[in-house]
Amino acid sequence: MNTQLLLNERPVGFPSEQVWKLEKTEIPALTDGQLLVKVLYVSLDPAMRGWINDARSYVPPVQINEVMRSGGVGKVVDSKHPKFQVGDHVYGMSNIQEYCVTDGYGWVKVDPELMPLPRYLGTLGMPGFTAYFGLLDIGQPKEGETVLVSGAAGAVGSVVGQIAKIKGCRAVGIAGGAEKCRYVVEELGFDACIDYKNDNVYAGIKEHCPKGIDIYFDNVGGEILDIALSRINQGARIPICGAISQYNNKENVKGPANYLSLLVNGARMEGFVVIQFTHRYGEAAKQLGQWVAQGKIKSREHVEKGIENFYPTFKRLFSGEKQGKLVLQIGDED
C-alpha cells in the first residue's frame, strides 16, 4: 500500500490544513520501462504555494485529487527499466507519497556516499541550481561588485551569497533573526547580514552596501524589493527568483513602487525559473559539487519526519522556523 498526499481544495490566502489530505492507495504493478521508487526525502519549497493556484504558470497547476508535486530522493525497490537497478538511489519528481511509479523521465542517480541524501534536494539540487544560474547567468556578477540577497539563510539565498564570494564580490544578506544572520556571516562567510525582523533594512543596506547595490537577488518581493530598488547602481541587475512575502496574499501582489529606479539607473529586473536551464543541470551539478567538496560552499538541511507532518512542516517555509533547506523525510532506508 502507498500513502499519498493529495490536493484536496484550492486555498485562498494562506493554506489551511484542509488544503491537503492523505489517502491510501494500492501500488500498481510495474509495466515494461517503469521503476518503483521508495521515497525517502521530499523537498519543501515556497514555489509549492504557486503550484496549487489555478493559474497559468511555468508548470500546470496541481489538480484537485492529484498527488502534491514535489522533488524527492529515494531508492529503487523494483525495476523494469534498463537504466535503473534495485538499490540505486535516485532523484526525480517523486511527488509527496511513500512510493512512486515512474517511467524514469527526468530521474537521475545520486550517490549517498558522496553527500547526505537531503543535500541532493538543496545545494546539489534545484535550489542550488537556481542560485547558480540565477546569479551567474541572470545576475552576471563582476569582481568587486556588491551582491545583496534576500532569504540569505535559505536554500537558494545561502548558495547565491557563497557563489558571489567565490566570484570576488561583496556579499550582503538579508535574513530574519539574529541567529540566521550569525549563521550567514560566521558560517557561510557573507560580508554582512541584515536582520529584517529587528533592524531597519534601509539603514542596513546603506551601511553594508556603501558602494550601492550592483546585483539584488530577490527571493522575497514586497517592501524589501522596494528598498533595494532605491539603492541600486547604474547598470544594476535584479534577478527575480521569488516573492515569498506575496505568495499568500488574498488581494493583489504589491508591485514594486520604486521600479522607475530601473529607468534612471539603466538597470534591469529579470525573472527566471530554473527549468529554463534544464540542458545545463549537469554543468551546475559538477561545479557545485566541486565547490562543496573544496569547502567553498557550505550548507545545512533542516529535516522533519513523517508524511503526516507535511502541513506543520510546510508552514515553516513561511514562518521562517527553519535553517537551511527544508526537507521532509517520508521513508527509511532499511
Add this chain to the structure above:
Amino acid sequence: MNTQLLLNERPVGFPSEQVWKLEKTEIPALTDGQLLVKVLYVSLDPAMRGWINDARSYVPPVQINEVMRSGGVGKVVDSKHPKFQVGDHVYGMSNIQEYCVTDGYGWVKVDPELMPLPRYLGTLGMPGFTAYFGLLDIGQPKEGETVLVSGAAGAVGSVVGQIAKIKGCRAVGIAGGAEKCRYVVEELGFDACIDYKNDNVYAGIKEHCPKGIDIYFDNVGGEILDIALSRINQGARIPICGAISQYNNKENVKGPANYLSLLVNGARMEGFVVIQFTHRYGEAAKQLGQWVAQGKIKSREHVEKGIENFYPTFKRLFSGEKQGKLVLQIGDED
C-alpha cells in the same frame, strides 16, 4: 535682452502655472570659446516633469530660479567659438529662453535644408534616439516577433513601431482616441492600434497580439503596464522608457502588481535613458536620417508658439492634446 523661463517653485502632483515664471535678463558678453544662440524651437517632453522634482536621478534636478531645462534648436548669432559660425543652425541643451550663451559642449550643427528644424527635436533628435536604442539595444527585436508600444502616437512610440516594422516584427500600438489610432495605423503603418480611452486594453491586446507579446515598449506605466505583463511570452523584454501615467502622482507610484509574470516567463524589464548611448548618437542620427529619407519612418511635429505659452503647451503632454512631437517655437529666423 533675454527672456527666460525659470523654475519658480517645486510642484506637488500636477504642476500649476506658478511652478514657472518668466524673467527678463541681460545677455552677457561672450568670452573666448563661447557662442550665442538665438533659440528657435524648444522640445517639450514628459521627462521634464521628473527634472523639477528634488530627487536623485540621472541628471541633477533643475534648481529654483534656474532656467528650465530643455533641448532646443537655434541659430548662431554671435560666436567666439572656433567650430561655430554666425548663421549656423545648431541643436543643444538651450534651455527655455530666447537666447542661450554656451561653450558649445554637446552642441551639434543641424541642416534646415535636409529636414524642418522641429524634426531635430523629434525623430532626428532625442526622442528618435530613445526609440532607436530602446527598441534595438534594450528590446532586441527578432523577425516575426510582436512588439507592443504605448504612447504609440507620441514622439518616441511612433518611431518604435516603425522601426519594429522595418525589422520584420508585428507592431501594435496603444494610443488615446480614434484619430491617433487611425494615424498610427494608416499613416505610420502599424499593424493595429488600441484606443485605451474608448476600448478595453486587455481585449485589444488579446485580439491584436494573438501570439502574445515579445516586446512591450512602455512609455506609460500604471494599469497598461500591468495588462501587458499579463500577456507576455517566454523570454519577453520590456524596455521601460517612461511612465507618464505616474509622473504627477501625489502619492506613491503604482508599481506593476503583475511583475511576477517576469518570473514565470523568464522575462525582463529593463530601464534606460538615452544618455547611456551618447557615444552612439552619430550612428542613430545616420540610420534614422536614412530611414526618414527613404520614407520608411514618418513623423509629425506639433508646434505651438511663444515662450509665454509654455504652460498651456506643457499641459498638452499630459492631456494628450497633441499629435506627434510637441515643440514650442520661441523665436523666428531672420
